[in-house]
Amino acid sequence: MKKRLGLFITIWMLLFGNFALAEDARVLEIKADVAVEKFDKLVKGGKAFLQRVKGYLVFPDVYKGGFIVGGEYGEGVLRVNGKTVGYYSMASASLGLQIGAQKTSYIFAFADQFALDKFMHSDGWEAGVDGSIAVAKWGQGIDISTISFEKPIYAFVFNTKGLMANISFEGTKFTRIIPQ
Numbered sequence: 001m002k003k004r005l006g007l008f009i010t011i012w013m014l015l016f017g018n019f020a021l022a023e024d025a026r027v028l029e030i031k032a033d034v035a036v037e038k039f040d041k042l043v044k045g046g047k048a049f050l051q052r053v054k055g056y057l058v059f060p061d062v063y064k065g066g067f068i069v070g071g072e073y074g075e076g077v078l079r080v081n082g083k084t085v086g087y088y089s090m091a092s093a094s095l096g097l098q099i100g101a102q103k104t105s106y107i108f109a110f111a112d113q114f115a116l117d118k119f120m121h122s123d124g125w126e127a128g129v130d131g132s133i134a135v136a137k138w139g140q141g142i143d144i145s146t147i148s149f150e151k152p153i154y155a156f157v158f159n160t161k162g163l164m165a166n167i168s169f170e171g172t173k174f175t176r177i178i179p180q
Helices: 002-016 025-042 046-052 113-120
Strands: 055-080 083-110 153-164 173-177
Touching: 025 046, 025 055, 025 083, 025 153, 046 083, 055 113, 083 113
Parallel strands: none
Antiparallel strands: 055 083, 083 153, 083 173
């Protein structure tokens, strides 16, 4: 069973890792801008929060699906001081009790300069191995721009369409890409 999972993950990474054809840079930029605007509308204090962090990854369209065996893939931009400094893909594979399909948006905020530097200077960064990510939960009316940073990296899941159980970033691989 472990060999099959390993083979599946290897094939998934080959298909959707460094060798994937990235979306056009202009399209990624526009989609990222729209995602940040939606984030600000959906999350009170979202824009002010992003201005306080050291940098953030925006993945406007992440596709996730599975029936026992699952996978997830998306492309996005890394922004520091509001400017794009790189383009990345994220991919993961999973095996277990799961069913469904989903399209969602993610923002990963680096609250700590060390975490951002480690991410930027890595040659393929893996959540759970190279850095732990706190999935941020917020309620209506809570202004996230006032929270204190206790964790180095926060993940926000928003703009979800479809139905899929399970949100975990363990084993998710982030790889720098070169857009068309």
